[in-house]
Structures are given as structure tokens and as C-alpha cells.
Amino acid sequence: MEFSRRNVLVLGAGTAAAVSLTGLPAFASVTDDMIAEFTGGADVGSGALSLTAPEIAENGNTVPIEISAPGAVAVTVFADGNPVPAVATFNFGPLNASRSASTRIRLAKSQNVIAVAKMEDGSFQRADVPVKVTIGGCGG
Numbered sequence: 001m002e003f004s005r006r007n008v009l010v011l012g013a014g015t016a017a018a019v020s021l022t023g024l025p026a027f028a029s030v031t032d033d034m035i036a037e038f039t040g041g042a043d044v045g046s047g048a049l050s051l052t053a054p055e056i057a058e059n060g061n062t063v064p065i066e067i068s069a070p071g072a073v074a075v076t077v078f079a080d081g082n083p084v085p086a087v088a089t090f091n092f093g094p095l096n097a098s099r100s101a102s103t104r105i106r107l108a109k110s111q112n113v114i115a116v117a118k119m120e121d122g123s124f125q126r127a128d129v130p131v132k133v134t135i136g137g138c139g140g
Contacts, residue, residue, distance in 0.1 A: 031080040035116055035126075038076050044116060044124045049075070051115040051127040057107065060133040065113060066102040069125070072117040075101070081111030107133050 003011075035044070052066040067090065069075050077088040090101045105113070110132045117125045 031078050031085040031114065034078060034085055035114070038116055039118075039124045042122075042124055044126045046127065047119075047125045049115060049117045049125040049127045051077075051113065051129050053113050053129045053131050055130075056132045056134060058134055060107040060109070062104045063107050063113075063131060063133070064102065064104050065129075066100070067115055067117075068100040069115075069117040070099050071119050071121075072099050072125075073120055075115055075117045077105065078114040078116070079105065079107055079111055080114060082106075082108050107131060109133055 048068075048070045049072065050068045052068075053063060057063040065077065067075055067077070069092075072092055074092065075090045076086060077090075078085045079087050087105045088103055092099050107113075111130075113129050113131055115127045119125060
């Protein structure tokens with residue numbers, strides 16, 4: 001079957017109409033689903049978990065974050081505005097004394113960075129930090 005330019009335009013318009021009618025999932029709901037999968041649906045509280053990120057990031061390509069999670073077994077970091085919200089996972093063994101980590105992540109736009117930690121007792125803790133990404137460091 002050969003496609004003419006008209007056939008391609010009709011198929012494209014039909015696809016756009018189908019997507020607009022059904023809608024695409026919001027990134028926040030995808031993040032909530034991924035957090036629920038990580039926690040197994042358990043309640044998530046707050047506690048000793050701390051997440052440090054800049055309030056304003058001049059470059060969304062390299063946003064530094066630090067995590068401190070005393071008593072954690074694993075920590076997963078999510079960015080709720082990214083197409084793929086899970087950006088990093090850190091696993092801590094019994095001989096890891098500090099239970100902290102730092103890295104740089106990529107953010108698509110201004111959004112919340114969320115850290116969820118699984119603690120040694122099986123409970124879960126959460127920390128959120130809003131990060132405003134500016135273009136070119138203009139602060140806007």
C-alpha cells in the first residue's frame with residue numbers, strides 16, 4: 001500500500017483526535033502509581049529522611065540533590081514532571097554507615113522532587129522539595 005501526502009495527513013489528524021478524546025495520563029498520576037508500586041501500597045510517613053535540592057536551578061540538565069536517610073534500606077527519587085518520573089534508586093547494605101547519597105538529576109521543567117525511603121523496620125518515609133527550573137539563569 002502506498003501512502004500519499006493526503007493519506008498521511010488524514011492518519012495524523014485521526015491519531016491527534018483519538019489522543020485528544022482519550023487524553024494522556026498526567027505525569028503526577030504516573031508518579032503516584034510508581035510510588036505505590038515501590039511501597040506496595042503501604043502508608044508513607046515523614047521522619048528522618050531529608051532531601052536537599054536547590055530552590056532555583058539555573059540548568060535543568062544538572063540539578064544537584066543530596067539524600068540523608070538514617071536507617072534506610074533503599075531510597076528512590078522521583079521527579080513528578082519528567083516523562084519517566086523515577087530518576088534514581090539507592091540501595092544501602094548493612095555495612096553502609098552513612099546511608100546518604102548525592103547525585104545530579106535532570107529535570108524537564110519546574111516540578112517537585114520526591115524521595116521515598118524504605119526503612120529497616122519495613123515502614124516508608126517521604127520527603128518533597130519543589131525545584132524551579134529557569135532557562136539561562138534569568139530567574140524567570
